[in-house]
Amino acid sequence: MPVDVSSYGAISGKNIVAIAGGGSYSIALDDAGKVYTWGSSEYGELGNGTSGTEMNYETGDDETAHSTVPVDISSKGAISGKTIVTIAAGYYNGMAIDNAGKVYTWGSNGSGQLGNGESGYDEYGDALISNIPVDVSSYGAISGKTIVAGAMSNGHTLALDDAGKIYTWGSNNSGQLGNNSTTASSVPVDISSYGAISGKTIVAVAPLGQSSSMAMDSEGTVYTWGAGHIGQLGNNSTTNSTVPILASGLSLDAGAAAPADPSSLTATANGETQIDLAWTGDSPKFRVLMKSDTSSTSATDGTIIYEGTDKSYSKTGLTADQAYFFAVYGMNEAGDAFSDNAQKAVASTKIDADGDAEGGWLAGETGEFDAQSDAGIKIEFTTGNSGDVVLNIVKNESDPGEGAGIDPAGVEQLKPRYWTVTATGTADGTYTITLDFTGVITSCDGLTFLKRSDASDTWKDVTTLGGSVNTAACPVVVISGLTGFSEFTVGGPADEALPVELSSFSGASTNAGIVLNWKTASEKDNAGFVISRNGSEVASYQNAAALKGAGTTSSETSYNFVDSDVTLGETYTYKLVSVDFSGERHEYSQTVSVAITEVVESETETKATEYALEQNYPNPFNPSTMIRFSLKQAGTATLKVFDMLGREMFSKQITGSAGWNSYQFNASGLNSGVYFYQIKASGYSETKKMMLLK
Incomplete structure (x- = not known):
């Protein structure tokens, strides 16, 4: 009967989102894009660097390399450091696809099913293998393609790209590659123009047993090819086919509706490692995808973080100060059909930290990101960008420097506040930016608002760059009609020196x-x-x-x-x-x-009725330091300072109140060295040491 293995080995505590099973081993994928395997590794199918058999000298039997609990192979071979979004298993092989659409394979390679240009058997008749993942993305027809799905059989492999084209490689004795041939290929071949799939947009691929293959297009029509000797092609025949053919009667009913498009999605940061998602829609189920670079383009593009009937989900364990893109698709009960369109959202885990902020927009999206309370800035796109974009904002409370110069001749001095806005993605939309100069300027008269591409560029008047300036709420300034991101500040004539x-x-x-x-x-x-x-x-x-x-x-x-x-x-x-x-x-x-990193002593509760003398601060000092003392009752205290020889160097009568009092001692007339300071009041006397360093 089924057993729960989620607490064993490397998957303990992980959130598994996909699984696949091979001949004698299993693969799992978690929501962080890491891969785990367990079972037999005779042909390197675990991908963890083990393979083959060895003698057990206690029993005299040969034992196959294996693992009885899941092992993490995410640091092995070519998938080290990659975020995997899709996995597949063949009889003695494994396959993984990362979030950039690159393909990795491992295990047996006797028929070229790894796709890395190699195949065959060694001198002992054993198939060539790779016991760690290898990158096959640059081989054959998949070079430069974005692969979104894959499948493996005992001897051949299939892959699907984001344009709906199919690629195959490996064994081809029955035409299972579909390229009108029975010759094996150790590198991927493009079969999209062969047979009945020519001109079709394919959305799913799968092996059909050991020597046959199948695919489904966007209309729900099924195609098969390869071995057909027992009718496995479904075309009312027992003849093999070396090109894809239509499987009789296997297409969706004309009235069968695809899952409905979701109607909304919101993403809200909840601390530095969690984003809460909520969506609406009428599909039986939903699939939620996550990416960290751009938004998903299909229901297989991205890391699957949730599938089910709920309409909310909290993604935890995220990286701080990172923007994430989310997409939700409608999904049918079987989990093999998805809505035509998705709802998308972007959110960042960057929480206000001394003027830093981060906001994102989807392609074509308008609207504002308001960080005025965090970083004194608001940005509103009035026309959308042609691609997704994330803006990282840093507010700097310092002189920005002239860089390559200041174009308006009348600007002689830059104010000590500027913003650096860095765009990741495509930022070609028009925007309005609101900048808060409170505390830096009190009037906007005679000032020029400036923009430059980076610290090495020339500052330019925003009005010469297509911007218009509204200073009605000065020192809060609104600049409209800009494009492109950079640095922003304000300048004007040189200030008169303060007294x-x-x-x-x-x-x-x-x-x-x-x-x-x-x-x-x-x-x-x-x-x-x-x-x-x-x-x-x-x-x-x-x-x-x-x-x-x-x-x-x-x-x-x-x-x-x-x-x-x-x-x-x-x-x-x-x-x-x-x-x-x-x-x-x-x-x-x-x-x-x-x-405040230290508990502050209560002056009124713990020492208001006591005599006390604190250590001066700062110490060492030059030339002045603060001396704090507590009096039991209001009255006069005497502060004296002595040198190392006991000579009195300073004396002061101080009238103090009950509780804590402070006196700023200035030692500008003394030489560097160690001194003692003493407080006397109503019979109380205490002395401490301090150091003057000039």
């Missing part, structure tokens, strides 16, 4: 919260800084001493600020604004994004 020159801005996650560090190369009339987090102001020089400016100075000045009101696992983005003595604000385009 405070920001030279660096960084942040880090600590157990105290997010520590922000920045330096200014020079300052003019700088009253201080305001910090915004995720678009909202969280601190100002007016209520935080650490944010007070240095006024006017030509020397480098360092600043620190600790944001402790953060949550583990969240990511926060910070921006700086400097405010001069007149109250005018100056915004900087640089941003810092920090993910």
Whole structure:
């Protein structure tokens, strides 16, 4: 009785989508395009590098190479690294077809049934073999063809291409190759112009026993050829035929309708490794195919990921940051007839990650891909592309560089934000692109919106490339009428220098919260800084001493600020604004994004009523560092700094509140070395070590 083998060997835990059986072995295919075999391998039919027989010295018997559990042969021979979509088995042979339409065979080759130009027997009378898969796609008539289906018998092989043409090779003693001959061929021959199949579009092929063959065309008419001595050709005769003939009475009834076309298909990413599919239609069953390059062109073009009566399926185990094409066909109960047309969809597992996004369109499809919240961009095709296309989008928060130059002479400076859009497939449709320059520009007056093919090309005004610009929602800009993909940015006249020159801005996650560090190369009339987090102001020089400016100075000045009101696992983005003595604000385009990776100690619950001194940050430092301490109650604390000899180098009376307090210590007047800092308050005293590196 039947036994469940799905938990044995290499197929344990795999989702098997196709099987085939040979004389004494079996083949299986999973939904990842990997191939498994088990059983006898006397003629290399397992394709795993084993073959032949050897003596069992315990029993004295010859034993055939074999495997009693499924083995994974996906890394063997020519199929290594390939995605297999179709398999077939002969008596002592195996066959696989990948998603590019290439054919691989293995096993016995006495009659040339592998199709690799070889055939015959060795000096001991044993058939030549290949115990690993070989690529036969460049041999004979299938060279350059896209093969979508295949079948094998004991001595000959059949293949079908995506144009409905048949190719055969191997043994031909009874005319089973169908090429009006009885001569064997060790390479594929095209038989599409022979006999009754001339001019027909073939949709299925199969061996008819050991020495005969059969095919069915798109109208459901059946053809046979080869040995007919016991009536196996079905033409009311016992005569062989070396060319395809019509099998009497074997055509679909004129009133038999093909499975209905599905009416819709949606594909939605659910995390980085799963895409959820849903479809509608009235067929008894459905077949769902998946490809990673272009959409399926037939019900056999692609990896079969589902067959059945359901109208939804979740494909798991996908690769992150990858686009996938899906197609659903209507299928009959027997699983051997499909709808004329499919519904198709494309989706990507690329999830928003610091400005990256990916969207896809099917050939002829219009519509938008909205990644404004993820990457500040939206792309809408207003006319479809002539082929499938996937767009990979990267938002860059930096100066894009001039490359080969800037064509509009009036553009002297590029803004520090640009998008790189890379197309895979055919991107020849017309599109409208929406770009969000919030935080980089506040007005669109006097600015030019630019496009170039890549980093080595010249920036050009989009209006000279057929585009029209709408700035009504500035700093969000809409550009229409473009074709071709590239890089996008905005430029204009050179900015006047800001009164405070920001030279660096960084942040880090600590157990105290997010520590922000920045330096200014020079300052003019700088009253201080305001910090915004995720678009909202969280601190100002007016209520935080650490944010007070240095006024006017030509020397480098360092600043620190600790944001402790953060949550583990969240990511926060910070921006700086400097405010001069007149109250005018100056915004900087640089941003810092920090993910909280450490638990932040609760200042109000665990230490608000304790005295404590934290390690300074950063440490080592140059020339300033943040010193944090906790007071049991509001009052005055004394901060002192000593050198290695115990000499007092600094002393400061600090008025602090109950709980945590911060002081920015500037060591610009000290030499590099190890120092000790000490806090004293109401009988409490604690000292820690820090290092100054200049």
